[in-house]
Amino acid sequence: MGDKSNRTMNVLIVGVGGQGVIMVSKVLAQLCQADGHDVKQSEVHGMAKRGGGVFSHVRFGPKVWSPTIPEGEVDILVALEWAEGLRWLKHLKPDTGTFIADCQKIVPPFACRNRKRGAEPAYAPQTPEEIIEQVHAGYVMDATGMAANLGNARASNTVLLGALSTVLDFPEEAWVEIIAATVPAKSVEANRAAFAEGRAWAMGGEKRIDVTASGLHKAHSEMHHPQVDTILEITEEWCKGCDICVKMCPERCLRLNDLLKAELALPDLCTGCQLCAWLCPDQAIRVTNIPVTEAAE
Amino acid sequence: MTEALRQTAADPILAGAARPLTGNEAIARGVWEAGAKVAAAYPGTPSTEILENIATYPASDIHAQWSTNEKTAMDVAIGASFAGVRAFTAMKHVGLNVAADALMSFSYIGVNGGLVIAICDDPGIHSSQNEQDSRIYARFAQVPVLEPSDGQEALELTRLAFDISERFDTPVFVRSTTRLSHTRSTVVMGSREEPAERHFNENPKKNVMIPAHARMQHGVVLERERRLKDWLNDTPLNRVEPGDTRVGIITSGIPYTYVKEVMPDATVLKLGVTWPLPDRLLHDFAASVDRVIVVEELEPLIEDALKAMGIPCEGKAFFPRAGEFSPEVVHDGLARAGLMTPRVNAAPFEFAPMIRPPVLCAGCPHAACYMALRALDARVAGDIGCYTLAVVEPLKSIDTCVSMGSSIANAVGMAKAGTETKPIVATIGDSTFLHSGIPPLIDAVYNGADITVFLLDNHITAMTGGQDHPGTGKTLRGDPAPRIDFMELVKSLGVKWVQKVDSYDTASMQRTLREAMAHKGVSVVISDRPCVLDPVRIKGPAMEVEQESCIACQACMNLGCPAITWSEGWHEGRHKVRIDPEACIGCSLCAQLCTTHSIRPIQ
The missing domain is CATH 3.30.70.20 (Alpha-Beta Plaits)
Structure with missing residues (x-):
């Protein structure tokens, strides 16, 4: 890519809080500045530490105006986490953009909220194969795995920097020098190795998918979970109105009635999870899940 | 704050060197270069890093401190100005609401040593409870507001703000927004000046705002605004960038960069100062172009002023009043105005992105507190801090959140309304309690409110990234300080029922809260576990x-x-x-x- 052209180059780096998005963007910004470009690097803090998404825009060229990259203008999208990469894909230039992603998933607890039988995590279902088909150039690598094999999974961001270095026209030594100046002294060697690993991997062509990446995104479990009818019975004589079940029901479908006995107030919300039955100190609740058979239908 | 930041800006020998600095780092550098001697603030996103960076400069050059709240910080800076040195305070937009009382009076008084206030607005509400436009405070308080567009301007305008402050005898705003505060751009640094030494100016007519003096000073303020307007007509801070005269765009701050990005050929009036407005310059500019468009984020401050001056212009007819601007928003607005072709959405990826909301950290001591409150089915008045995240599933236990320190008095009001059947609990963090929770707790005791106050003491100001406060026993520069004992403090206010609980013991937590709720009158429960991120990252056996x-x-x-x-x-x-x-x-x-x-x- 022509770094010295008259236009602004746009690199968007995305991931999850704590992954090192800011480190990647700082290295790139310093490299561009040392090479005589005007640079702007923009990020939003605040919620980053609490496991939310993090993104950083790096723009460089003869003169950079806006700190943020307009939608559809991203030349290179670097994703430290798979679903975060997908989130920003539509910002990539359709005809010339390059997508560099770690295939590792960080599944948020929010994706594991559905207690219905057979529910799968609400994590992005798209596989590397279907995505890479739709981008101009792309690399989906197991950067976390590579870094772990080198002894420190946290250096996955530096593996991605290695891949990024093959798409931009800066000399290898310049990258290594700035990475060494940015990371803590004790991890310089580990990061040097991680960078070399990522760079060597990405050298092999314009579209590549790591073999491990495909493995990590195998189709969701085919296990058969028959639909069930849930029957929730409460033995009123045994219920002493402690309301543990009412307070702990994740769907909030139980309540205490006027006689201070537990009752199923919103049966449609009940997922049959049996938490109330397990927690009831008086064994007053019984949950039965009866498979819906062909005959019953 | 990282080590790398320390190396970039806070080195006096860097004068003349260029470094990539965030807007906040550049403002800090500007404060130091201007020779300011006292800086105070309360943390608040996106302004927090300004004081953290000032604290990286030598203590012999500048005293930097965390204050208990924004008004206190403002008053500390005002005191330093009275004493004759250049003084500085920084706050987020809603912090200015807290400090506004002092600001409004001090505008009448004017400065001795120059006083500059950095206000960081949060358009788009990245981490706030609203997106108010602080430029309106500048108009309200009749003080000038400078709006930098990048890091270099942030440094230079901050330096210049001190000169303007002393020359026109007024506090001066430097207004940033989240985007500027957290964007790194190349900044060439200067060296520190040492302003001429001043001493306390014994002038009660200026310094003591009794009605007789204030009546006189109001006239002085109006005259000051007139002199500022005159000066602003000719200062290079407001500049015309000639181009296609079919449209003239008036803009400022970060939106200026978006205008340059999407319409590089337009004639642009870039306002470095957005209040007061230079009437002659604006009339001349409007006369030089066929059509005037105002591109300003949030409120139509400039647009309304132009219309009041009788200058035909358009702005909010095409651009939103809510939310953060971007090149896309500016492009869309200019397209609506018929000046550009609309953007085409060429994106082939039409899947909905996965939701990844922020969450409380693994091991966060707040989690068990809110789980208990949910289980006990309390009516919970929340407050400002990380713990506001407990409003969503699975903790889902916060019923209200208004502003810093609101929780306790909100709970008093709910109790006095007499309609609530659930036990009423106010939850408030340690830093927020010290910021503005003590007067309402006194109010609750004084008025005999039947509420439980749950003081979530995690020993740090966590939400903004781990800042010290009077409860941590350390100052901004890390020096030891007397440490507030919350138990003793609460007792001294007249609370009869107070107990500490361990945030990592769910059973005793629920038991204690149940007892507290059963107590008639004000009860206080203090949960006691440090934040897992700051000041040290906690990691035990998994x-x-x-x-x-x-x-x-x-x-x-x-x-x-x-x-x-x-x-x-x-x-x-x-x-x-x-x-x-x-x-x-x-x-x-x-x-x-x-x-x-x-x-x-x-x-």
Whole structure:
């Protein structure tokens, strides 16, 4: 890519809080500045530490105006986490953009909220194969795995920097020098190795998918979970109105009635999870899940 | 704050050197270069890093401190100005509401040593409770507001703000927004000047705002605004960038960069000062172009002023009043005005992105507190801090959140309304309690409100990234300081029922809260565990889930802990759970909830 052209180059780096998005963007910004470009690097803090998404825009060229990259203008999208990469894909230039992603998933607890039988995590279902088909150039690598094999999974961001270095026209030594100046002294060697690993991997062509990446995104479990009818019975004589079940029901479908006995107030919300039955100190609740058979239908 | 930041800006020998600085780092550098001697602030996103960076400059050059709240910080800076030195305070937009009382009077008084206030607005509400436009405060208080567009201007305008402050005898705003504060751009640094020494100016007519003096000073303020307008007509801070005269765009701050990005050929009037406005310059500019468009984020301050001056212009007819601007928003607005072709959406990727909301950290001591409150079915008046995240599932227990320190008095009002059947609890963090929770607690005791105050003491200002406060025993520069004893403080205010609980003991937490709620009158429960991130990252031995015995009840997931997700295993159609050993800090809360004792420390 022509770094010295008259236009602004746009690199968007995305991931999850704590992954090192800011480190990647700082290295790139310093490299561009040392090479005589005007640079702007923009990020939003605040919620980053609490496991939310993090993104950083790096723009460089003869003169950079806006700190943020307009939608559809991203030349290179670097994703430290798979679903975060997908989130920003539509910002990539359709005809010339390059997508560099770690295939590792960080599944948020929010994706594991559905207690219905057979529910799968609400994590992005798209596989590397279907995505890479739709981008101009792309690399989906197991950067976390590579870094772990080198002894420190946290250096996955530096593996991605290695891949990024093959798409931009800066000399290898310049990258290594700035990475060494940015990371803590004790991890310089580990990061040097991680960078070399990522760079060597990405050298092999314009579209590549790591073999491990495909493995990590195998189709969701085919296990058969028959639909069930849930029957929730409460033995009123045994219920002493402690309301543990009412307070702990994740769907909030139980309540205490006027006689201070537990009752199923919103049966449609009940997922049959049996938490109330397990927690009831008086064994007053019984949950039965009866498979819906062909005959019953 | 990282080591790398320390190396970039806070080195006096860097004069003349260029470094990539954030807007906040550049403002800090500007404060130091201007020779300011006293700086005070209360943390608040996106302004926090300004004071943190000032504290990286030598203590012999500048005293930098965290104050208990923004008004206190403002008053400290005002005191330093009275004493004759250049003084500085920084705050987020809503912090200015807290400091506004002092500001409005001090505008009448004017300065001795120059006084500059950095206000960081948050258009788009990245981390705030509203998106008010602080330029309106500048008009209200009749003080000038400078709006930098990048790091270099942030440094230079901050320096210049001190000169303007002293020349026109007025406090001066430097207004940033989240985008500027957190964007790094190349900044060439200067060296520190040492302003001429001044001493206290014994002039009661200027310094003591009794009605007789204030009446006189109001006239002085009006005259000051007139002199500022005159000067602003000719200062290079407001500049015309000639181009296509069919349209003239008036803009400022970060939106200026968006205008240059999407319409590089337009004639542009870039306002470096957005209040007061230079009337002659604006009339001349409007006369030089066929059509005037105002591009300003949030409120139509400039547009309304132009219309009041009789200058035909358009702005909010095409651009939103809510939300953050971007090149896309500016492009769309100019397209609506018929000046550009609309953007085409060429994106082939039409899937909805996965939701990844922010969550409380693994081992966060707040989690058990809110789980208990949910279980006890309390009516919870919340406050400002990380713990506001407990408004969503699975903790889902906060009923209200208004502004810093509101929780306790909100609870008093709910109790006095007499309509509530649930026990009423106010939850408030340690830093927020010191900021503005003490007067309402006194109010609750004084008026005999039947409420429980749950003081969530995690020993730090966590939300903004871990700043010290009077409860931590350390100052901004890390020096030891007397440490507030919350138990003693609360007792001294007249609270008869107060107890400490361990945030990592769910049973005693629920028991204590139940007792507190049963107490008639004000009861205070103090939860006591440090934040897992700051000042030191806590990491104990991780827990693991025994897959064989896990029955997928997922009771542990009611904590909302990000270390707990589904494993590949199933039980009766539901996923069993696993714990990420890297993320788990070993707080053991999930083990306390486990119905089958399947969660144990990794052996």
